[in-house]
Amino acid sequence: MSHDLNATRRLLDRPLDARELHAQTEEVARPLEEDAGERVSVLIVECGGERLALPGSLVRRVSALAPVHRVPHRSNAVLRGIVNLGGHVTLAADLASLLELPKAEAASAADRRMLLLGEGSEQWAVEVDRVLGVLRVEVGRLGDAPVTVRAARDHHTDRLLTLLDGEVDGGAGRVALLSEEKVLAGLRRNLG
């Protein structure tokens, strides 16, 4: 117990580098009223040529690309196979296929990342073309999901997030904030 406490203390007391210090200073210097609303963290990624927002609670880890091994008789467009993420072997899925987004050809291998989604016995590794950043956004910036469902993506979307200019690459715009529950359920459906 005291050991943990010491570790925590060390972590909190560690010296910050210039960038971190700058970020922290900005955070502290921010006018109070901005903090009035509830905030959620989201990870903004590029996948299938689109920008998407994933709830922070859904994403466990961002790692480098790892080779996926198909599972005979089982692998399909969504269920890609198994993958080893740092010694942990889990199932790999194709997020773009789940959301029926076009396959992006231009994505450079250097930018591509693997995200570990979900937790416990329900983890999935999905590949994205690019990770654009993590944002803490006020709940007020989230709009309702589109009323008419046009694409598979909309089936897995809870809300729409309005990105401000300069927040992440690609400028201002509205992106789908995927639903943790619906994405996991969608992936699960493709196991059979």
Place this chain on the structure above:
Amino acid sequence: MSDLGGFSLFELFKAEAETHGATLNAGLLKLESDPSDVSEVEPLMRAAHSLKGAARIIGVDLAVRVAHAMEDCLVAVQKGEEVLVPARVDQLLQGTDLLTRLGQISEADLPAFNSEHESAVEALVESLRKPAAGSGPAETASPKRDEPPPPTVEPPSSAEPSKVVPTAGATPPTKASNSSSAPPPSIRPTPTPPPSAPAPAKPEATKSVSPAPAPSPPQAPAPRAAKVAKVASTAEVKTLRVNAENLDRMMRLAGEMMIESRRFQSLRESVRRLKLELEGLEDRLDQGLRTASTELRQSGAIEAVRESLGSGRRTLLGHASDLENMFRRTEEVATALYHEVIGSRMRPFADGTAGFPRMVRDLAKGLGKQVRFEILGGTVPVDRDILAKLEAPLNHMLRNCVDHGVEMPQERSEAGKDPTARVYIEARHHGGMLLVRVGDDGRGIDPERIRRKVVEKGMQSESVAAGLTKQELLDFLFLPGFSTAGKVTEISGRGVGLDVVQTMVQETGGTLRVETEPGRGASFAMRLPITLSVIRAALVEIAGEPYAFPLSRLERVVKVPLDEIRPVEGRRQFELDGASVGLVSAQSVLELGGGEEAQDPLSVMVVGGSGEWFGLVVDRFLGEEDLVVRPLDPRLGRVAHIASAALLEDGRPLLIVDTDDLVASVRQMLGEGRLRGARSVGAAGGKRRKRVLVVEDSITVREVERQLLLRMGYEVEVAVDGVDGWNALQAGGYDLVVSDVDMPRMNGIEFVKTLRADDRFRRIPVIIVSYKDRDEDRMRGMEAGANAYLTKGSFHDQSFGQMVLDLVGPAEERG
């Protein structure tokens, strides 16, 4: 009571009781069969002495007295003052039992144990102090033995002042003279305190993992004929108690460490390239210098650059070779560590059999039988998980052998056999598997008796029973409650519990066979994986991805030139050692795309069995490797043709092939499959008939079911076990599944559960038909998800047919 590294002193005593108890048991039995071998007495004396000291430290007077009396008795034997007669061995074994039992209770139960055994101990100590009948070389020995026993040498390092109360006939526990000036009659000639004397410094000294066994299990030799006595010596190997989860984590980490260390390879490569680049730069600079203007050459600036470039390269060269050495060393250490950790899962077979000689002896004695018991292959390394699982089945099979297999001495003599029967356990490695055989040379098992019983019990009609083969009849022995013994004794009813043995064997992916020759004996042969966690496998590439074939199930790996392949009746095949081997592309069995063009020669994995061989064409061979087996992600459920996963040395995942399952599919693909290969759905044009899948391993029962259903008008397909059934289901279109329970590879319960867990099959009605008719069996079946549970007797009456009609209706209704 003080603690030592988390182990209470009582825990330490328990550990000692276990170790020394095993030594005493094994040694006493050996002495009984050969009382002249006095050299065997020494370790027993030490064991008794150690136990006495340990008991004294925890203050259990009862145990001190027993151990003390035993020690004295053994000392007398060693000095030749007493000959060890069977009655005395019995007493000593009783003492050993008591001490062992004491080591099995919890500390809280000590007072109860003490009062409960007080009088028994009194009597035992008394009898140990008296000469056993016919044991003394001379009657003069007895007055000596009535003298107070010798003072015992107190261990100098005794952790606590012992609070031992002097007991009847025992000496005061003073720090008595260990000077040998006036040796009392029976003091030990060499009063060296045993290495593991009371209060051992190592708190963890107990069973479990032996420190340095064979590094790579599957290649370990299979030494035979190591006899019972090995038990004693293995108990002396220093072992540590290690948490199993801990060990598993260590194994994973060691595996990753090895993989990481190999990544240095790429770094090493880039250092080498850097060195070459620098050399190139120097060359270019030299060339440039030659053509440069005199002025530039004389300025010295370039010369200086060249100089520092050269020294930089030399430094790099030095570092590179240092790095090189470090890399190699790290990799070696990591690899060695990995193998050690894997090896630490292995324990000698003898570790799991220590209790058996005693059990067999007592059992035989109680039944008035004469038995010579042998353990062969005591040093064969066995995975600790498997060893633990083996104990109960072995115990059971041995009891079976002694109780039912072995005849009375007179009966044996009359039959012209040695009145002393032979009962044995044998372990050895064979073809990457662990073979454990338990057998006797007794009366054997009469298949005809089983046949009669089957009919008697209403499990089969007389006509069906008449057609059962010997092996099929023997399989009935594995049904719960199927006993062929005239009376079920308390020791064992042959048959009762054999189903437990079979369940255990199946759970570990092994097979169990009974072999018998009436009048000559019977044996149970278990074929088990050597370890559940590491397999030796051939790595191949199929459709561009790595797969592993366990070597234990792989017949051959061959290169076949294209011109040696001949089509026969539309099937591609080639000759191997005079046998024809049908070829199938692994890629198509596994339904994978993306492989390469067929190469010449083809890389072929030869699999199969029972004289029937198949060649699986793969992209290429990658080599052979020990793989740490990882279970498939449970979310995948059962995957056809795939057993488990593993990681390659570079960290890439691979899949381990379920060879048996693959062979079953290949067999069907190659047309022997009148089963599923020749399916003609709706070919008749008219109404489609309902289709039933029958999953049953006995060909007789399968045929009965098939005929019944065909007569009712259904289309019937059959599968020979759960795995086969599961594969058959994938084709879809079944209206009913009929399944047996006891089947190899995947039993019926597991099969039904798997089927119910899958959305596609959740609604298909399932009837389980089994010989097992107890309520708990029925419950298990229904809980797994069966709609009905019938016994095989139901074929005789209408209940099977009626149930089929109830569940799916008449055969021709589906339009």
